[in-house]
Each structure stands twice: as C-alpha cells, then as structure tokens.
Amino acid sequence: MSRQPYMPIALVVVGLALLPLGLTSNTVLNFLAFAMIITLAAQGWNILGGYGGQFSFGHAVFFGTGAYAMALLQVRFGINPWLALPLAMALGAGVGFAIGYLSFRARLRGSYFALVTLAFAEVFRISANAWGFTGGAAGVLVPLRIGAEHMQFADKRLAYWLALTFVAATLALTHALSRSRFGAHLVAVRENEEAARALGVDALAVKLKAITLSGAITASAGCLYTQKFLYLDANLAYGPWISVEALLAPIIGGLGTVFGPLVGAVVLLGLGEVTKTAFANLTGGAIPGVDLVVFGVLLILCVAYAPRGVLGLAQGWLGRLKGARP
Amino acid sequence: MSTLLSVQGVSKRFGGLTAVDNASLEVVDGSITGLIGPNGAGKTTLFTVIAGFEPATAGTVRFEGRDITGLPAHVRAMQGIARTFQIVQPFAGLSVRENIAVGAFLRHKARHAALEQADAVGHQVGLGPLLDQSAGQLTVAGRKRLELARALATAPRLLLLDEVLAGLNPSEIRDMMPVVQAIRSSGVTILIVEHVMQAVMSLCDTVHVLAQGRIIAAGPPGAVSRDPAVIEAYLGHGAAARMQAQDIRQAEARGRNPGAHHA
Numbered sequence A: 001m002s003r004q005p006y007m008p009i010a011l012v013v014v015g016l017a018l019l020p021l022g023l024t025s026n027t028v029l030n031f032l033a034f035a036m037i038i039t040l041a042a043q044g045w046n047i048l049g050g051y052g053g054q055f056s057f058g059h060a061v062f063f064g065t066g067a068y069a070m071a072l073l074q075v076r077f078g079i080n081p082w083l084a085l086p087l088a089m090a091l092g093a094g095v096g097f098a099i100g101y102l103s104f105r106a107r108l109r110g111s112y113f114a115l116v117t118l119a120f121a122e123v124f125r126i127s128a129n130a131w132g133f134t135g136g137a138a139g140v141l142v143p144l145r146i147g148a149e150h151m152q153f154a155d156k157r158l159a160y161w162l163a164l165t166f167v168a169a170t171l172a173l174t175h176a177l178s179r180s181r182f183g184a185h186l187v188a189v190r191e192n193e194e195a196a197r198a199l200g201v202d203a204l205a206v207k208l209k210a211i212t213l214s215g216a217i218t219a220s221a222g223c224l225y226t227q228k229f230l231y232l233d234a235n236l237a238y239g240p241w242i243s244v245e246a247l248l249a250p251i252i253g254g255l256g257t258v259f260g261p262l263v264g265a266v267v268l269l270g271l272g273e274v275t276k277t278a279f280a281n282l283t284g285g286a287i288p289g290v291d292l293v294v295f296g297v298l299l300i301l302c303v304a305y306a307p308r309g310v311l312g313l314a315q316g317w318l319g320r321l322k323g324a325r326p
Numbered sequence B: 001m002s003t004l005l006s007v008q009g010v011s012k013r014f015g016g017l018t019a020v021d022n023a024s025l026e027v028v029d030g031s032i033t034g035l036i037g038p039n040g041a042g043k044t045t046l047f048t049v050i051a052g053f054e055p056a057t058a059g060t061v062r063f064e065g066r067d068i069t070g071l072p073a074h075v076r077a078m079q080g081i082a083r084t085f086q087i088v089q090p091f092a093g094l095s096v097r098e099n100i101a102v103g104a105f106l107r108h109k110a111r112h113a114a115l116e117q118a119d120a121v122g123h124q125v126g127l128g129p130l131l132d133q134s135a136g137q138l139t140v141a142g143r144k145r146l147e148l149a150r151a152l153a154t155a156p157r158l159l160l161l162d163e164v165l166a167g168l169n170p171s172e173i174r175d176m177m178p179v180v181q182a183i184r185s186s187g188v189t190i191l192i193v194e195h196v197m198q199a200v201m202s203l204c205d206t207v208h209v210l211a212q213g214r215i216i217a218a219g220p221p222g223a224v225s226r227d228p229a230v231i232e233a234y235l236g237h238g239a240a241a242r243m244q245a246q247d248i249r250q251a252e253a254r255g256r257n258p259g260a261h262h263a
C-alpha cells in the first residue's frame, strides 16, 4: 500500500487543471467543463450504485433538483449563487433521503429500486413541466450577470476549474469513503446484505447515508449546470439523458472505483463528440441522437468484454505486462 | 455457571408450516452446546430467530439476561451474537481479508485496526495463506472457514455455528475441531448445529435434540445418543425397539458362542 494514498488523485487533478492553459478553443473548454459536470453527477451515482450496489435509473431527480433549486433560489428569492449552491445540495440530499426512506424501508432492491427511482425522476420532470413556480414548460432563465460574485465567469477556464474543484473534492471524498468503516459496510451491503447484517451492519442506515450523500453530490452537478448554461427546463434538468449518463459513466469507467466516473465520463463524452462531428462531416448535417447510439454500443461492449470497466481492462493489461516480464 | 442464552417457548411458523414448535433451551456461559436433529427439524430456523433474522411467532429470546426478542439482527451482533450461514454467504467480490475485515469493523473504527484484527482472525482459523485471495475462489472448506472467521472477527460472546463441518472431508474435519475448541478456550460460548456425530460427541458439553420443531431431548451427548426418543427421531418409528432387540440378539449370540465376536 502506498504511503501517500492521495498522490494519484493529486496528480490527475493537477494534470486536468493544467489542460486549458495551452488551449483557447471555446469548443474544447466547453467540452471540458461539461465533462466535469457529468463526472460529478456520475460520482454521485457511483457512491450509491458502484459502492452500494443500489442501481438508480433516475439520478436525474437529484441533478434536476440541484439545477432547479440553484436557478429558483436566485431568480425567485434573490439569493446569491454561492449560498444557493450549498442550499441546493442540501435539498438534493433531502430528496435522496426521502426516496431512500420510502424505497429501502419497503425493502426494494435490484430492478424494483431502479424502477422506483426512474418513476420518481419522471414525476419530478412532469411536475416541473407543469408547475408555474418552476417556470412550467418555458423553463427558467437565470439573468446574465458576469462576475465571480455571481458565479458567472467571462473566462471559460474559471467555470471549468470550479467544476474541477468539485470533482477533485469528490475524488478525495470517495477515496476516504472507500477506506472507511462506512465504505466497508456499503460494499458489504452490495455484496450480500444478509451476511452484512449478521456482522452488525445496519443495512438500512448504510443505504440511507449513501443515497443522501449521492443526492447531494449529483445535485451539485445540477447547480454547476445551471450556472454554466443559465437556462433550464424540465427535460434538461429532470430528463432521462442525465440519468443515463450518470449511470453509464461509472459502468464504463469502472464501477465502485474512485476514478471510474471520471474515466467513463471522458470516454463517453469524448466518443460521443467524435461521432457527432464525424457524422456531421459525412452527411453534411447533424444527426440528433447519434451519440446515444455510441453510448449503447459502449455499454454492450463493456458488459460483454469489460465488466470492470475501462479501469479494470487497464489493470488487467498492466498485470499481464508485469507478469510477462521475467 | 450462568446462562448466556435462554430460548423460552419459541415457535416459528411459515404460513401453515410450523418449523419451530415451542422450543426452549439454555446455553451455559463458556460451553459448547450442540443442537442436533434430523433434516428439516428446524435447527437453522431456530438459529435465524436467535440471531434476529426472522421474528419469532411466539416465545422469547434472552441474552445475558436481557430480553432481545424484538431487536434487529445488527443490534444483536453489536451485543455479541454472531452467526454463520449453513449456506455460505461470502462477499464474493472481495478478498478473504476484506471479508473478515467487515466483521472486524464492528469493534474497530480505524481501517488499519480492522485489517490487523482480520489478519489475526484469518490466521487463527487457518486462512492465513489465503488472505489476499478472492473469496469467490475459495474451496468449500475455505468458505466454511471464512464464515467462521467473519463471525469471529466481530468479537462475539456467543457464536452460532450452523454446520461449519458439513461438506468437509475427514481430514478437513480433523483440522477444524481444534480450531473450534480453541475459540471456546478463548472465552467464546458456542452453540453449534452439526450432523457430524463424531464432532458433536467430542466437542459438546450438552446437546439439545430438535425433531419436527420440538426439543425432544437434552443432556450430555453420550446419554442423548442412547435416548430411545432420539434414535426414533433419526431412524423412524420403532427403530429404538428394533435396535434394542438386535442388541439383545447379539448379546445372546455372544453368550452362546463366547469369543466369536473377536475371532
């Protein structure tokens, strides 16, 4: 075991932080910031799904709650975004706890739990679309007020670095969690809930903690999304797209690993972007949804050939390389 | 000699089936107590009730004098009751060490302390060389040891062992017996369900016999194994009488023909 366990995280984060120094292209900077936001949403999912084994199909419910809370607290209540952000995260945590309490106490597991989360996300989406307070179908617009004090940055790199800070903090948090008693309990519940209970693990409490934390983290991704795009509607905030990306990124990167969501999000969005551009060049026009096809193919490949994700594959290759050496 | 565990009039019904029927037994502090009985007698079900995995339909369970009947399984574990599963339940995706550490985390908050404890317990039950192996790759014997190790890592006062010797070959059983004895010597009280009679005979101070959900006999293992009611429970109605008749016939044969038996 390494004596500086946070070293790999520090190296990766510094590497990512230095990326935009040589870059000025707006497309690339937008891509990087967006990738960090998806990473963050996926990191939230990974705590509950990757470590805890409770697969949610509806993490949009947390992302959307964070995003709407961030927007509405500013627009309707005039609250500063730096204060709105922790409030929105707390709300995401609260929604996580409530959904967890309802479904875990009813002993929902596996696909039943997944379907219930999906249903919650849909209910939130339809409600946000109908309710006047959330702007209904027209959505909410956050007024443009450039300035760090309004969390709106003229320099796109600052938005990226802010998102990266959240990703870095979550990497460190996930690492600490994976080595803590709570992390051991969470993984035990994933592996075998009965056996975990026999060893004194309060499975319900562990799952509730995990979904609460998960909700807060994914809500923070929603907050950053709001500040980046300054516009929201129900399909953006609570739509299935974010549920899918939050779950695909860890699966493709490596379930229940510290770096899985980050690797997965970069691979997923990177390939999606490349395909979109390639098809646009080929056919002379964008084909909406072509990136979703790529996601689907990636998922199938992963399930079939890399059940431990890209990181698992890489580890296997490294292991074989080392083993091959005399 | 104080009573550590006391089961009083416990019944457990699954729909129309009465798996445990008004069973009472006591486990003396520091003892190895056996619970035997034919297949389907309700032994595992009684364990499940004692450990808090299923609520009792009737009756009470007392531990260290306290009524624990209503407590959930994890709280009972915290209070010092650990169980193994007859059908082993490893955390298949984790290493042997990590499996045991989950148990050790019950009394240790820090990771290094839990891992240290896991290593110690792993060596104690003979899993030392396999600590880094994935639990999913263990043999049957290895998995049984892992069940034992995990339960032991919770530092219990009472250990419920459900057929930890089943599926092992004779030499593996010989290896396990001293492990169980050493656990008792370290101050852990053991209630053990076992079909391997040789083990029951040599390990247990007291044996309770369950048949069709009822306790039909209790006492020292030698006496219990000669009890006609117990023989009938295992071998069917009339078996005790037949065996007795056979013994008499053999004795008579020996009487008529002295020494023939040893020829």
Ligand SMILES: Nc1ncnc2c1ncn2[C@@H]1O[C@H](COP(=O)(O)OP(=O)(O)OP(=O)(O)O)[C@@H](O)[C@H]1O
Residues within 6 Å of the ligand: B014, B017, B018, B019, B037, B038, B039, B040, B041, B042, B043, B044, B045, B046, B086
């Ligand atoms: N969860 C359950 N639901 C319904 N019936 C059950 C359940 N658990 C056990 N039973 C039934 O209760 C009876 C007692 O089963 P139990 O497993 O306790 O027996 P046992 O003495 O442990 O047997 P064995 O020696 O084969 O392990 C059996 O008839 C069994 O089918």
Ligand SMILES: [Mg+2]
Residues within 6 Å of the ligand: B043, B044, B045, B086
């Ligand atoms: Mg049984």
